[in-house]
Amino acid sequence: MLNTIAVGTDGTDTAAKAVEFAIDLARRYEARLVAISAYRPVSESRLKGEQKDAPEEIQWSINPTEDVDAILSDVEEQAQAAGLSTTTVAGDGDPADVLVEHAEEQGADALVIGNKGMQRRILGSVPNSVAHKASCTVIVVKTT
Numbered sequence: 001m002l003n004t005i006a007v008g009t010d011g012t013d014t015a016a017k018a019v020e021f022a023i024d025l026a027r028r029y030e031a032r033l034v035a036i037s038a039y040r041p042v043s044e045s046r047l048k049g050e051q052k053d054a055p056e057e058i059q060w061s062i063n064p065t066e067d068v069d070a071i072l073s074d075v076e077e078q079a080q081a082a083g084l085s086t087t088t089v090a091g092d093g094d095p096a097d098v099l100v101e102h103a104e105e106q107g108a109d110a111l112v113i114g115n116k117g118m119q120r121r122i123l124g125s126v127p128n129s130v131a132h133k134a135s136c137t138v139i140v141v142k143t144t
Contacts, residue, residue: 002026006106008112015114033087034102038095104134111137111138113127114141114144
């Protein structure tokens with residue numbers, strides 16, 4: 001029933017709870033895990049400063065997506081330690097749109113997200129937007 005489970009993460013402690021839930025779910029269903037993160041590119045001035053101060057052999061790794069790459073790498077390590085087949089994807093843009101778009105592209109049967117932001121009385125929280133836009137099942141994990 002569940003062959004591909006996607007999870008949204010931004011590297012926060014609350015998102016880590018959603019990741020743990022998704023890893024457990026994927027393990028139970030022997031499903032592939034897709035970790036998705038949205039980002040805003042690191043500023044050009046920050047990049048230049050970091051590259052200037054970094055040893056030459058690692059300067060190539062300092063790029064506009066370096067923060068999200070580290071977040072997704074951590075999730076990938078956790079999932080692989082659990083024996084899961086894992087894919088990581090990142091996109092520049094609104095987090096809800098990025099999560100929905102990539103979950104659909106990856107053929108996710110379910111998209112796991114944390115509930116952070118749902119208590120607000122205004123429209124536009126990531127969990128609310130994802131729940132309304134996603135074409136797959138959305139599982140909102142209590143993370144706050």
